[in-house]
Amino acid sequence: MAAAFRAGVMCAQVSGAAPGRVLKALARAPQARAAVWRRSSGVRRSSALLDASPAGLPRFGAIKAEDVVPAVTTALEEFQTGVAALNARFGGAAGDGGRAAPTVAEAAELTDAIERLYDPLSRVWGAVSHLNGVAQTPELRAAYEEVQPRVTEALTRFSQSVFPALAAVRDAPGVLDGLDGARRRVVELNVLSAELAGAGLPEAEREALTALKVGVGAAGSRFTNNVMDAVTPQAFALDLADAADVAGMPRSVRAAAAHAHEDEAATADAGPWRFTLDASSFMPFMRHCRRRELREHMYRSYVAIASTGDRDNQPIIREILAKRRQVAALLGYPNYAEVSIAPKMAPDAATVVALLERLRDKCYDAARTELARLHAFAVDGGYDGGDALALWDVPFWSERQLEATFALGDDVLQPYFSLPRVLAGMFATVERVFGVRVVAADGDAEVWHPDVRFFHVEAAGSGERVASFFLDPYARPGSKRGGAWMDVCVSRSSVVGEGLRLPVAYLVCNQSPPVGGGDALMRFAEVETLWHEFGHGLQHMLSEVDVGLVSGTSGVEWDAVELPSQFMENWCYHPPTLRAMTAHVETGEPLPNALIANLRASRVHNAAMAMLRQLFLARLDLALHMAPAEADADAAAATLDDPFAVVHDVAARYTLTRPLHEDRFLCQFMHIFSASYAAGYYSYKWAEVLSADAFAAFEEAGLDDDAAVREAGDRFRRTVLARGGAQHATEVYRAFRGRDASEDALLAAYGLQSHAAAPSASASVSV
Template identity: 50%
Template structure:
């Protein structure tokens, strides 16, 4: 109550310092400094994208709020004040269970690590014309008995392309949590002109095998594995020999998630998912009803989720492009003006979200939070290239996959991401696929 821990003055101080620094660099505001090193060309371009997403998400989010209120009423919890912000998570979970009772833990038996790896590697062979081969003991140095080493070779020529380490299991106390991809060796040439092939680390933290029971994954862990492998593919399939621009190096912040999020889309492709989702004991495929639940879960409360990210991104962008110490409003007042069109539940008077928005004040995302949605637009639009030719049309899928390999996965940071994307897609990115995948398309 003393206010000594109120960091709102710090927020203004940070914004003032960034504004002053931008002007010393010859830019009108910090947003221009941020975008100079990103794929997005201007503040107006980012605003236009966010408005497309906002316009699609807002009516859907309104409908979702009405559905939560109706759910609460069915359970005898209707109040004159209606749904409040602290009610949303609870009633969303109740409604989710009523709509489709998806038990993530119960699906584990259908996703053994070996089955999932088989599906992932088979997909990569189909799309990118590569083979992924497990190596013999002793072929590469290993730091733990859980770790395996794989080689990538061109399926047509047999030419070696890259390698990667897979360290899949949690080791409490001796291994950092989470999942990530990192560089072991980058593609380059020695002073003598010899080719150095890229090697990646692929690290996960899933349950290890126990006795006769293999490592069984949640669907979220399957998505994570596909995601990190997408980063790995861009590192391993690069054809750029200059380390500074090979693989993921020098790829702009708002484009680097394109290959990873692109790979996640295949987890919802019927042929890919049903081909690897087999019960580890009986071999039975995942029941159709469970597949439909996974599809429903992907878009559940999708309007609210999209609108929330648009609110965060637009607040960040305008604080760094429009706010000044003399603009006549505080950062919080600017944020609340934005909330009028980006929230379906008005923030309560005590709301102090900005005071905890560490991404933009302490995490390097100043005027860059939009990158999350920008990258989703790119990845969804890239996947839609495969949808347009028909996911069951093998010849067209193979050709499209090869084009993705030769552009997005090959060129790394050697060309601007806008050029690379256009070389693959034949045009600039469109938000239409993400709007559709998020369940926001009209009708």
Template identity: 45%
Template sequence: MPPSELLRCEGLPRFDAIEAEHVDQQIPALLADLSERFTTLEDQLRERLSEPDSTPLSWDELMPPFHALGERLRWSWGVVTHLTAVRNTPELREAHARQQPEVVRFSNRVGQSRVLHQALRSLLEQKNNTLDSTQVRILETELLSMQHRGVGLKGDEQQAFNRTSERLAALSTSFSNHVLDATQQWSLVVDDRDQLRGVPDRVLDNLAVDAATADGPWRLGLDMPSYVPILTHAENRDLRETVYKAYVSRASQGELDNGPLIEEILALRQEQSQRLGYANWAELSLASKMADGVDAVETLLEELRAAALPVAEQELKELNQLAASRGAKEALAAWDVSFWAEQLRRERFDLDQEALRPWFPLPQVLDGLFNLCERLFAIRIEAADGDAPIWHEDVRFFRVLDRRGEALAGFYLDPFSRPASKRGGAWMDECLNRRRQPNGDLTLPVAYLICNQTPPSGETPSLMSFEEVETLFHEFGHGLQHMLTTVEHPQAAGINNVEWDAVELPSQFMENWCFDRKTLMGMARHWTTGEPLPEADYIKLCSSRTFMQGSGTLRQIHFALTDLRLHSQWSPELGLSPDAFRRRIAETTTVLPPIETDRFLCAFGHIFAGGYAAGYYSYKWAEVLSADAFSAFEEVGLEQDDAVAATGERFRNTILSLGGSLRPAEIYRQFRGRDASSAALIRHSGLATSTG
């Protein structure tokens, strides 16, 4: 095996050559080399900027060597971070924790280099500037990023900023590890099949302690393929209550308690934002977003809250009525909602979500997704298993080609849940960025696409719920923006340099196509008989699209407002814990208040261990954009292939192609011919009647 895989810094990683000890050996060596090279670059810039009457500093003098350093670190540390998410071990986790402070220190050193900052400003402010719009935007973003990294701070203040940055990075990692450990540690063994009445056999097969026996026992867990079916299908109310209470209290007790970490994270973020001249972390976060400040976000969220609340209240009333009509003795609790919603869905639409799974085996869904991409964006996607090293036997590799057969990109797909070693949820991340190398060669982009759906069982393939189908399309939308970019500066290619509240546009846009007749009926075929999904079921599926949308929208508003206000209004001086503060917000953003033992914040990884701090609203902000973008296709007629292809080409040439090379509002106007409107989202969500 290659002894220095993490020092290679290019090409597809050889994952089998990377173990925890390599992280401890090779990351320090990489950082030492990068530090030496950065010192040389600083010396050259210092000398260059001090020359009297010299020719102006050029882009090629500064940016390629500067960005080469960043790309090497991004590649190596990105591989380590990726493996901690998909092949986690105690040894790898500890190695990551040991090296992370040094990575943060180096990043802070670069971000706080005054000579680099001076050189970037000099390049941007030159008269008779020959920079193109992409280069100008990259420079503006680099300068703002350096401001947020503390380049303007001096002496003790900068040292304190750096210590806090390192501490925040460590807290974020600990938070994520606590959630992973708490999820993994909890289990409940059930011996009596009667206790699991209503739970589909397919689920029980996967939960069986011994796969060879069909009569139990079964081990229930808190990972999604276990938790969701229990809450949705188990008739045993006490069992649902037990599992629900375990789930909403994850990482809130003992040595895995994230409560103290949350308070420290919020306090340190407030310190950092004030050091940088902002009133709070929300203001700092929004300085680099598409939204025009906290007030603009609050306005959108209030518009959606006002539309969703009465609908959600009516939905809960209908669930209570159904439950009462079937003998329920008391009002519904939080652990009842998913179960009775599924019962109402079946009654109203004669639609059983579990019964739909046989029509959505993963291989067929992939074929349908790839056919859609060819129809919309004139690309071909081909399996290339064996062409790239993988980190687990479940992982597949694909290549993306244009219609002439020329390679455009590649991606890994890791579709199945592995709760012992793989983080929950679904995400897309970068493996390689598109970039033009100094020798003229073009590095093609490669993406990681990660899901956590139910794995195959015996001869049965992974049969997907419709929600899992939507999730796959969502993550592939992120992948398309990464893979179909035409920008050759890696700092603005794909999702790079795209404002956080615009980055969900392509992903949420792709979800809409799950309901498109041609797409859905093209991939929905029974895995054993090959029979297409019955027309009646397609109609029911589309009719049920807005089912419980008031509650779903309100839930997202609750998360978004909790995040925004924790980062703009909460402080220890309020005399309220973050949990109590969240409960106040819940008074106007939930129809069932959180139960006493609900510690949702302790597992809210998006904002405490991900990139969504004061940015969770981005999902709804981008949903406005994505719904409005999809309505462009509706306007030309979804059955009109030529018009759809032409609109798809325009979407590809703007939203997907231009990445972070221009401001997202400008790119959106190029595609749509106008700014986005929230009308399409309210209509698609079935909330229009509540707005009067």
């Protein structure tokens, strides 16, 4: 049987090279692999993208925009040659052309061959995608847009073509169970991925699906570019010269605005000041500008981002939603939401909607009470805008209420939170909790911008290196997209190359840059964001899975991937941790106990309103993607509900203050139109249930008991952080907590109920 399974390879030819030789080359070092590719696909170009540094990292200092198209073309040629060889070796199901069922050894060989084939392309394309997000130029954007559809098509076709071999492994009696857990998950996940890529469909439908996926990817790229262009100073800038217009703003906000102005003589105190629609500028302005008419102008401009002229994303939204309806129809799903949820932890859209509804019912009345109190506070403070606060009033008066109630504000807190001090405190915490030490390693890797840092992660006891990461902390409107994220630079693997390859992560934030030559001072929200992204990084870097396709965050169900990141945010409110990561920029004193107490108490300040906002976005995302599947392209577009009418329909149940009629916030909602959160934005709340329940385990153990914290940290590391995608998220969480997650801890964290003595049986997150 084994001989019959292998027989299909021995007589096949791929560009003059025996497939067996090509497959063996996939297992060898990169230099040997390159030599085989030269024989099988012509002369291999050399470039900074194709040739990694001696440390195996991208050569960011040498990569140029003109390298992208030829390098990706070469990588795709090599990939496609390898696909042909792999399919010749493993293609076809048992019983197809006389093939026998695969053995366990052959199944393991198949999963490893897939990883070796995929890895070189993912390394090249990963570097290009990363640079397009953090160091974009017009030339790089054009090159990215030229090759992105080809990459999408190649990966989709590969997923389709390898399906018969993977299905044969799945269906062969005893074979799947005979694999180790990681390789078994590779088969299971890739079978599902192949099915969602159209494997098993008739050829015409499979080609149609591929074209739709390529089209959605290209449309998403245009969507992102329009948003990036719309928040540049060239697209919109509010320049202020009158000191009265910035009166009351924290000095750090005025300093950043002066730094952003094109007048090199601008200062924090004398101006002029420039504010843009980039979040790092817009959000502080809305919280601190006393001029109501200026706040209204900024707000109306913000909700119109990328909705007019050459940057109009409205037709792109309709194009993407219509194509996704067609995708669902071709795959046999009732709507695209079910397509998206199929590989996630949640079992179906109905379960997700039920969770959102339960949380909505828990927080809606509390949010209404919070808003009424905020309005009363504003009236007492001189607000004369009528019986209700407008949307541009809520951030401003909420900040004033926070200052009055807790004596907190940016001017009070920011001087304590310098980036170097926050990093030191964060690194000390992960050493205490997880037993790893972070050490600066600037100069060990090439970087894409002078502000980027590089670090190694080592075992605290032995000093053995376990991982590394880049940190890109500051906003750069125009060349760097907004938001914050962790991405994979290199995955942990013993399958690719020789020996164990250690993981490397990208951690990207968009906090305010330093001004005046000092250290960057962070708003507390920026502190939380940094800890959040580091949590993602820890799951990637502390993985103990040696199969790269399911190590780190790879293969983790998308609605569970936010668990480590949101878990880490909780430490930002732990008093000893706060003292360790703060030092006043002038006195060196840590955050005083009174401010720590107020900061902890402020965590529930208008928390129900904040939860309701996230629930609104999650429910809106689902509503947009629960439109019935429709195979016909014209009908899919013609019968599509107006997306902006859907916004108002969902808002009627999930908001207290309705969006403006002309609100076009969807036009900048990159999460669901150009990232990976389509019908998946609920993942933040789903994972927040998990993270709150997980942190409760540490609270139960005793946060100030070092031994208990280390024991809980070791358990969290061995399960949630170590197992990656090699085990279903439900099983991983049960291994850590001993049960499914309860919503009680989350509701308690938001001040919506006290901690329950035992988890509610009717309010748990599981499958």
